[in-house]
Amino acid sequence: MASTSPVDQNALWNGPGGQIWVAQQAILDGLFQPMADLLVAELPDTVTQLLDIGCGTGASLLASAAARPAAHSTGLDISAPMLALARQRAEAVGLDADFIVADAQRHPLPSAHFDWIQSRLGVMFFDDTGTAFANLHRAARPGAGLRFIAWRSADENPFMTTAERAIGAELDLPPRAPGAPGQFAFADGGQVQRHLQAAGWKEVEVVAVDLPCSIVREDLPSYVGQLGPLGLALRAMPEDRATVLRDQALAAFAPFIEGDRVRVDAACWLIRARA
Template sequence: MASTSPVDQNTLWNGHGGQIWVAQQAILDGLFQPMADLLVAELPETVTQLLDIGCGTGASLLAAAAARPSAHCTGVDISAPMLAMARGRAESAGLDADFFVADAQRHPLPSAHFDWIQSRLGVMFFEDSQAAFSNLHRAATPGAGLRFIAWRSAEENPFMTTAERAIGPALDLPARIPGAPGQFAFADGERVRRRLQAAGWKEVEVMAVDLPCTLPREALPTYVGQLGPVGVVLRSIAAERADQLLSRALSAFTPFIEGDQVRVDAACWLIRARA
């Protein structure tokens, strides 16, 4: 069943959302490096055709391609600007990869083609996740492996909502809709399990993982002021007012700062399944 979301994902990721992720690629790849590492650790030696869902600027796909040079890697994302960067990074590294702009929920992926499907934080944005999981199942070879990393709940990820809690009321942010496409759409792990099973996936495992991630302290103002729902609004208001609110938001991050680093304990699901 589709979820109603106040955000048009295609517009977001092909507009300012995608452009900001491109501009901040190094910060974000550094922050989420433990997730890319975890996906590589899950990769079998025998993978030949890998599909990375919502691959963005390419971090998890490039890590997989480097770790398994005999595999052909394909990345799909709805964001043209992010895929342009991913394609350039793969070419520069001489990796066997290709990319196409599409919604993996609806795109006619080749049937029974991929023996490994993965995603780092790219599966929570589908309008109808069960339809997406069914489409991916059709694209998987018999016995193919599936590995996703997705956020658990907002409550378990206080770093990710600190700015919203600090200055959200002043910005009149839209309320999050539980289960709607977005960062915390997969907060309910059992709901995700049921949808995968209904889409035909077997041996579904939804395992809680807590990943220690870090961000350079000097990058925190950019992270808070440019990314996420708070960053979207701050970029749209008068600079003086934005600076005042950003300063207030940054003061709320004190509990996460350790020396010159910002520590982020990422509460995620590692989702495993087999076709």
Template sequence: MPSTPPTQHDLWNGPAGDAWVQAQSLLDGMFAGFVSVLADPVDPAAHVLDVGCGTGALCLAIASRLGPDGRCGGVDISAPMIDVARERARSAGQSIDFTVADAEQHAFAPASLDRIVSRFGVMFFNDPVQAFANLRRALRSGGSLHAIAWRGPADNPFMTTAERVAAPLLTLPARAEGGPGQFAFADADKVRGILKDAGWKDIQITQLDVECSIPADQLPTYVSLLGPVGQALRAADLAPADRTRILQTVVDAFAPFVQGDNVVFNAACWSIRAV
């Protein structure tokens, strides 16, 4: 019988969460271009929540822009990532409220926030209508949402290169059709319907393209840790030589994205705003 796929809680408190912790600095650099998109401008007195905050990079950026009356918080289902986020905030001398919780279910203080932001954190809800209704109740009247989500796989060849090349070589975890996952918000009309059903107004969904990069010498780390291929490589019972061969085959497939010492790609996303 086929095994039951892991829940989002199990995934992000297990292999996926551990991988993102290990790749924290790589991911921070890769997605640095999204920080200004979500953190600027910010009212210095605003109360802001980052949904799916991960290891805290966006929270740290927002907190540094707030004044003494402002407040920043982050929520994530992954305890390992929140542990890192808390340590980073302590090291930076920032007072940030980090919570390990599922934003779909968590009892946020009603009407306590001015703004909710998210960088790739809203595509993983089991019931997105319930999740966005829950988040809406946490906002004050006139409060705003700004989330970034991936467009479709065809728009993001970098993000699917490893899977395409590794598919004949490894047993990859299947992407759940219509369920939570990286490309769950690829259909803008579907996202607009989710937000409308959850009670949001003035919904604006626009294309956002951001150039991202990582050092070329970090590409093997990226492939071996992240996404379905990283998950499969960690789980597979492979001889060291076979593992090395597969990893090199996948890394070589990223040659079209290599520019000198860097791997450069376009992140094709949706900018999702609502009030």
């Protein structure tokens, strides 16, 4: 799945993209809590060395570490500001974890070291997915387990593209290229399976899961106006114009609002494999 992208992932996640994820950490952790819970449910009792890929601000790593306190946890992410917060959160709960600012596709991880590798929405941004999966396979002990959660297609996740559909024509957004690094890079589950198998992973399963996620209704303006390519575009324009467009986008979310919550039906892949 080698591809080119108009977005410089390193610049994005070490710049405004990473900084806004830090600022919105509580909203995002609440939204994606069912995904962290799913990874914990997959976690065997016997794990001793856990690697969390694209761990961001640390939610899935912290949840797994709390469930398996005897395991040593390592978080890896390309984003220095997000990992700085993850490290602070780990220290606050007394967790002795390692955090590596690096690209999992290229970083020389220790060979045959980890017996569990996981990711919550952190594996869709590689320039070359096959190379990344091969690098992770080299870092896995024989028999090690792998669990990834990734988005299915944009069409199956209407919430995630509602604002873009509502006001995208008014903004200069980077074009979506099928298979390019980004949120929906793993939309083709069959292709993901083939890349894992080619990298040496066995017993590969790509299972469709639908997770009932939600955010507090009062957090929706921050979510729409701050996050993702659309949030970046809104923050770069004059405030009065950004407010008009954001309010226009917010109106399009009416079908997702249930009382004081905004419902997000997350159409994802749960990807299982063994080294």
